[in-house]
Amino acid sequence: MPLDLDSLNPAQREAAEHNDGPLLILAGAGSGKTRVLVHRIARLLEEGRARPWEILAVTFTNKAARELVERCRAMVGDTADELWVGTFHGMGARLLRRHCEELGCSRSFTIMDGDDQLKIARDVITDARLDPAVLRPETLRNFIENAKHEARSPADEEARGAFDDLVPLYAAYERRLRALDAMDFGDLITRVLELFRGAPGLLERYQQRFRYVLVDEYQDTNHAQYLLVSRLAGGHGNLCVVGDDDQSIYAWRGACLRNILEFERDFAGAEVVRLEQNYRSSGNIVAAAHGVIANNGDRKDKQLWTDATAGRKVHVVTTTDERDEARYIVAQAAEGDPGDVAVFYRTNAQSRAIEEELVRSRIRYVIVGGTRFYERREIKDLVAYLRFIANPRDEISLARVINVPTRGIGRTTWERLIVEARNRDGTAWDLLEGSDPLSFVSPAPRRRLNDFRVLARRWLAMNRAAVTPLLEAILEDTSYEDHLHDHDGEDADSRIENVHELLTVSQEFDEEYDEREFADADDNADDADPTRSDPVLGALATFLERLALNADVDNYEEQGGHVTLMTLHNSKGLEFDRVFIAGAEEGVFPHARSMAEDGRGLEEERRLCYVGVTRARRQLSLLHASRRSLYGTLQENLPSRFLDELPAAVVERIVTRQSSTRGGMSASKGAQAYGGQGYSGARKQNARSDTTPAGRSYAQQTWAEGARVVHPMFGAGRVSSCSGSGDSEKVEVRFDQVGLKRLVVKFAKLEAV
DNA sequence: AGGGAACACCTTTTT
DNA sequence: GGTGTTCCCT
Secondary structure (H helix, E strand, C coil): CCCCCCHHHHHHHHCCCCCCCCCCEECCCCCHHHHHHHHHHHHHHCCCCHHHHHEEEEEHHHHHHHHHHHHHHHHHHHHHCCCCCEEEHHHHHHHCCCCCCHCCCCCEEEEECHHHHHHHHHHHHHHCCCCCCCCCCHHHHHHHHHHHHHHCCCHHHHHHHCCCCCCCHHHHHHHHHCCCEEEEHHHHHHHHHHHHHHHHHHHHHHHHCCCCCEEEHHHHCCCHHHHHHHHCCCCCCCCEEEEEEHCCCCHHEEEHHHHCHHHHCCCCCCEEEECEEEECCCCCHHHHHHHHHHCCCCCCCCCCCCCCCCCCCCCEECCHHHHHHHHHHHEEEEEEEEHHHHEEEEHHHHHHHHHHHHHHHCEEEEEEEECHHHHHHHHHHHHHHHHHHHHCCCCCHHHHHCCCCCCCHHHHHHHHHHHHHHHHCHHHHHHCCCCCCCCCCCCHHHHHHHHHHHHEEEHHCCCCCCCCCHHHHHHHHHHHHHHHHHHHHHHHHHHHHHHHHHHHHHHHHHHHHHHHHHHHHHHHHCCCCCCCCCCCCHHHHHHHHHHCCCCCCHHCCCCCCCCEEECCCCCCCCCCEEEEEECCEEECCCCCCCCCCCCCHHHHHHHHHHHHHEEEEEEEEEEEEEEEEEEEEECCCCHHHHHHHHHHEEEEEEEECCCCCCCCEEEECCCCCCCCCCCCCHHHHHHHEEECCCCCCCCCCCCCCCCCCEEEECCEEEEEECCCCHHHCEEEECCCEEEEEEECCCCCCEEEE
C-alpha cells in the first residue's frame, strides 16, 4: 500500500499530517488508529523529517510491534526494519543491556517473572525471621510492584512514611536482585529512569536521537512509563500518544488513566485529534458499545459512530448452565466458518466447559493465554537450566534445578550451601565455581555437589552461539526424559511432547538468530554512536529475553477453521467477525472482586465489556447462565448489569429451552436445535450407575468392548477392553487422536457416540 | 533424603 | 476444583 493521505478521513489525516510538538490522538475502537500511525511514520520518513532509527514507537505487545513494522514496510520498504519499535519492557531491556556497566549489572542479567519475584519475596521474609503465613509473599510482592509502577525506590517509600514494616523488606528484595544479577519487570522501566538520572549526558543523546516518539495504548501506561516517555521526549516535545480512555483495563497493573486524561496539561500546546468514526463493526454493535460505556462517569467526551448498516441484532442469550452455554456457542460456531469466531470470558477457568464442548463436537480451536506453555513444569525446569547457564548467579533457577532430576541434593544440603554462601557474601554458585572443598557438608552430599559442579561446568563451557545443542546436552546429561517417564506416569507422554516442542522452538530461534546476526554485522560496524549499536548478546541470552518478555498473544496468529478462545483482557487490539461473550453474570462479569467500595473497579469492568463488544465486526452474542458451577460450587447468578445497559432497540433475547424428559435442547427463537443429540444414552446410564449412600456402587459394567465413545479432552475413540465394575470399573480406550488410555469409568466422563 | 498424604489456601485480569 | 506447601513417615 502506497502512502496516500487522501485515503484518510479528515481527522485521521490531521493526525497523520502532524509534525512537531505534542499530539494526543483519542482513538475510539476500530477507528483506524494503526493506519494513522503508519501513515504518519511513512510521511515523516518520506519527507525527510526523520531517519528510521530516529523514530521510537512503543506498543503494548510484541505482536502489535511486529504488525506496525510490517505495515510500515509495506509503505516504505525494508528501511522500516531500522525503526525502533517495541514494548516498554523490550525497550527497557535493550537499553539496560547496552548500558549495563553504568548500572553495575552484567549484560546477561536475568529477567525475573512473577513467580520468581514471589520466591525472592518469600526468601526475604524468612531471612527477616518473619512468618510467610503472616506476611504473605504476595503482599510484599504487590507492595514492591506498586512502588515500581510509581517509580518509588525504598528510600522514596521511607520518605513517604508508608508501610514502615514493608520498606526494609523492599530494600532487602532490591539487594537480593542485585546479588542475583537480575531485574524484575518493574526494573526494566525504573532502572532506565535511574540510568538517565545518573547520566544526564546520556539522556540528552537519546533525546537527540529519538526525534519522534510515539506511544500506543497510552491509557495503559503507568506512572514510571509516563516518566520515561516524558524524559525521552523532554527536549523536543515531539511526542505522539494514541489511546482510548474507554479501553483502559489495566489499572490493577498500575495503569494510570490520569496519563491520558491529563495529557494536555502535562504537555503544553498539545494538539488533540479525536477519531470517532468506527470502520469495524455494524451499526447495532456500535450502538451496543456506546450504550454500555455511556454509564461510566470518568471519561473524555467522545462518541463512536459508524456509516455501516445496522446489521444483525445483538443477541442476549439465557442458558440453563455453563454446559448449556457452551453447547449454544459451539452449535452457533459450527453453523458458519469456525475461523470467524471468537469466544471471550472474564476468567480463564471458564474456558474449560467450552473446550470440552468443542472437543466433543470435533471443532478445532486455539486458546490464547490460560495455562501457558512456558508455565508448564517441565518447560520451567529446562528454562531454569538455561537461565542458570546464562547467568550462574541466578540462584532462583539454580535452586529449581540442582535436584531435578533427583540427585541427592536435598533441602538440608541446599540450605547449608546457602548459609555458607551468605557467610562469604556471595551466591551459591560463587561458592561452587571455584575449588572450595565444601567442608560445610558431610562427605556424601559433598560428593553429589561435586558431581553437579562438574556437570554445570561442562554446560557453562559450551558455546552459546546456539540454544538447541545446549538444551540437548542438558537433556542427555540429566536423562531428563527418563525422569519424566519415571516420575509422571500418566502425564509423562504429554510432558515429553512439550519438551520436544521446546526443542522445536529453540531450533526455529537458532535459525532465525543466525540470519539476524549476519544481517546486523555491517549495520553496527560503521557506527560508533553508543545510542545506535547494540552489544552482541549471545543466542542464549537473546532467547531467554524473548521468552521472558513474550506474551501469549504475541504468538497468536489466526488459524483457518479454528475457533479462538481467550479472556476479555487478551482480546484487546484484535477483531473477529463473530464474537461470543460467555458468563455475562453478576459476580462473574462484572467480577465479584471488582465491585468493592468505590465505583472505580466497576467502571473498569465496564470498559472491559466495551473492549469485548467492540471486537465484533458482524455478529455479537452475550450469554448468561442461570446456574453455573465455578470453583467447585454451584452458583445462581443474576444476569450482568451490562446486559441491561444495552439499548433495547438493538437487542434480541434468546432463551434456550431444555426438555427435562429427553435432555434434548432447542432455543426458543426459531427452534434452532443445537446439539442435544448424543447426549442422552450414555449419560443416563452413568446417572443410573450412581453410588449408594454408603459409597458402594451396585451397577454392572457400563461399557462393552468395541463401543464408540467420546471423552471431553481426548475426543473420540473405541473401547478396547473393560475390567471391574462399579466404582472400580476401568476401560482401555484407543482414541483417534491421542492413542491408548486407561481410564476409570467413574471419573472419565465418557459418552456414547 | 525422598515421597506421599494431609493440609490450607484460594480462587481476576498479565507485561 | 485445583494447586502449592508443610509435615510426617520411611
